[in-house]
Amino acid sequence: MSSNSGNNPDIPPMALAALARFGDRLDDAQREVLIKTAVQFEEAAEDLRKWELTNGDEPDTSFKAIEGQDS
Amino acid sequence: MAVNPLLGLSIGELGTKIRSGETSPTALARAAIEALDSAGRELNAVATVMEDRAMRTAERAEAELASGHDRGPLHGIPWGAKDLLAAVGAPTTWGATPYRDQVFDFDATVVKKLEQAGAVLVAKLAMVELAGGMGYEELDAAWTGPGRNPWDHDSWAGGSSSGSGAAVAARLLPFAIGSETFGSIVTPASYCGVSGLRPTYGRVSRYGAMALSWTLDKLGPLARSAEDCGLVLDAIAGPDENDPTSVTRTFHHPAPDGRRDDFRFAIPADWKEGSEAGIVDNIEASLETLREIGTVEEITLPDMPSGQTARIIIASEGASAFEDIIEDGRVMQLRAPSCRVKPHVHSMIPARDYLRAMRVRRHVSLAYDRITAEYDAIVGPTTGNVSPLLTGTLDRSSRPTTSAPIGAPGNLAGLPAIAVPNGLGDRGMPTSLQFTGRAWTESRLLAIASEYQARTEHHKAAPPS
Numbered sequence: 001m002s003s004n005s006g007n008n009p010d011i012p013p014m015a016l017a018a019l020a021r022f023g024d025r026l027d028d029a030q031r032e033v034l035i036k037t038a039v040q041f042e043e044a045a046e047d048l049r050k051w052e053l054t055n056g057d058e059p060d061t062s063f064k065a066i067e068g069q070d071s
Numbered sequence: 072m073a074v075n076p077l078l079g080l081s082i083g084e085l086g087t088k089i090r091s092g093e094t095s096p097t098a099l100a101r102a103a104i105e106a107l108d109s110a111g112r113e114l115n116a117v118a119t120v121m122e123d124r125a126m127r128t129a130e131r132a133e134a135e136l137a138s139g140h141d142r143g144p145l146h147g148i149p150w151g152a153k154d155l156l157a158a159v160g161a162p163t164t165w166g167a168t169p170y171r172d173q174v175f176d177f178d179a180t181v182v183k184k185l186e187q188a189g190a191v192l193v194a195k196l197a198m199v200e201l202a203g204g205m206g207y208e209e210l211d212a213a214w215t216g217p218g219r220n221p222w223d224h225d226s227w228a229g230g231s232s233s234g235s236g237a238a239v240a241a242r243l244l245p246f247a248i249g250s251e252t253f254g255s256i257v258t259p260a261s262y263c264g265v266s267g268l269r270p271t272y273g274r275v276s277r278y279g280a281m282a283l284s285w286t287l288d289k290l291g292p293l294a295r296s297a298e299d300c301g302l303v304l305d306a307i308a309g310p311d312e313n314d315p316t317s318v319t320r321t322f323h324h325p326a327p328d329g330r331r332d333d334f335r336f337a338i339p340a341d342w343k344e345g346s347e348a349g350i351v352d353n354i355e356a357s358l359e360t361l362r363e364i365g366t367v368e369e370i371t372l373p374d375m376p377s378g379q380t381a382r383i384i385i386a387s388e389g390a391s392a393f394e395d396i397i398e399d400g401r402v403m404q405l406r407a408p409s410c411r412v413k414p415h416v417h418s419m420i421p422a423r424d425y426l427r428a429m430r431v432r433r434h435v436s437l438a439y440d441r442i443t444a445e446y447d448a449i450v451g452p453t454t455g456n457v458s459p460l461l462t463g464t465l466d467r468s469s470r471p472t473t474s475a476p477i478g479a480p481g482n483l484a485g486l487p488a489i490a491v492p493n494g495l496g497d498r499g500m501p502t503s504l505q506f507t508g509r510a511w512t513e514s515r516l517l518a519i520a521s522e523y524q525a526r527t528e529h530h531k532a533a534p535p536s
Contacts, residue, residue: 018415044379059429
């Protein structure tokens with residue numbers, strides 16, 4: 001699988017990227033788990049893409065500048 | 072070795088006995104050390120017993136009381152910290168082999184605050200490796216081995232605060248601190264039959280606690296009762312300059328003008344879906360009790376992708392928090408086979424997907440703020456199942472906290488929740504009732520849970536000896 005995975009359209013890009021970077025430390029069974037995990041995350045991301053967002057919808061993060069001392 | 076029955080008392084009962092001279096901080100610390108070293112290890116609930124520090128702290132607590140310096144209800148009470156809290160005097164292993172030798176030279180803010188309140192830290196308690204953030208499926212995902220449940224040693228204590236739940240349930244400690252990113256306080260509370268409080272995000276400083284997901288991690292108590300959870304939260308809540316997400320809002324327990332009845336409860340219309348029969352029966356009995364102190368309305372929750380949103384956020388933030396061990400390969404030392412693989416995918420989640428999840432999260436938070444504003448609490452089963460046997464695996468498609476009606480959105484929105492025992496279900500294992508409220512309404516949730524516990528005996532049930 002490892003030698004052909006780059007050509008397999010059923011393997012999500014996340015899995016291809018992970019295999020390219022970390023594949024040499026994984027055996028075949030682990031690669032299967034990795035691909036399955038990537039498919040699940042692709043599906044979750046796809047579910048989120050169905051949720052309509054507008055340009056004004058900001059991410060729910062709050063950033064606060066550090067209140068340093070005046071120089 | 073028999074466990075000292077004093078350790079099964081509530082914080083209030085122990086305080087009375089300490090002040091009457093019937094017991095002492097050093098006697099309690101010694102009893103807890105012995106209990107954790109024997110029964111605690113059988114349950115795989117212990118990472119490190121901190122004998123030296125515990126006895127020193129207990130001796131000081133005892134001397135202070137003798138000299139008339141009383142620090143309040145937690146003075147002289149032994150407790151345990153989930154092993155993701157930094158504490159001088161013991162390794163802080165985060166439950167994971169790559170960190171077995173990690174030592175910090177400072178105390179987490181929660182540890183410091185509890186010491187200032189006079190409580191005696193006795194042990195670091197076992198936990199699922201890296202608080203479960205690597206997507207574990209195996210129930211023995213900790214270097215300490217599978218967290219065993221005091222009600223049945225062949226069943227799971229829950230995760231990720233497994234040792235905190237088990238040690239309190241087994242009457243080895245009056246209370247413990249756990250953490251919750253996504254179910255890690257309320258699940259072990261449910262499975263082990265103890266009370267567990269997940270505070271509002273920002274209520275308790277996270278400084279010195281292992282970071283898994285900066286925007287979701289919370290610290291809170293597991294204890295004998297809602298009352299005890301309130302006493303502990305009173306000691307640990309509040310702002311901390313070392314944690315910019317901690318807030319200045321005040322919290323005092325008990326609340327000065329706490330309402331005791333006339334509550335408005337809501338229960339999601341589909342709450343029975345995915346719940347075992349024993350859990351349905353016990354929740355229906357609980358609803359009858361709640362009708363003595365308020366009204367219960369069925370509501371329909373909005374159909375939002377909360378579970379998927381939480382999953383992407385936790386995986387993305389966790390992959391960043393643990394980028395070092397993913398990159399250098401130490402992630403392959405984790406105990407659970409699933410945790411050796413999944414983080415490689417987590418680290419490849421596109422920024423676009425993470426940010427979309429954080430944008431959807433805003434919608435979830437706003438929707439659930441509107442819902443929780445209408446009621447004093449949303450109620451339902453904490454978990455749809457009782458503790459699974461250790462021979463099983465965690466089925467991610469029916470994860471307990473996602474099957475609970477408001478687990479995922481409650482965590483995404485940073486809402487407080489308290490889980491309290493409400494009977495026994497399949498295999499004689501504990502079941503649990505959860506109250507979730509609007510942000511910053513811990514006082515009301517504690518008042519409600521205390522009223523429920525004043526009318527029931529479930530929280531007093533002890534595991535078979």
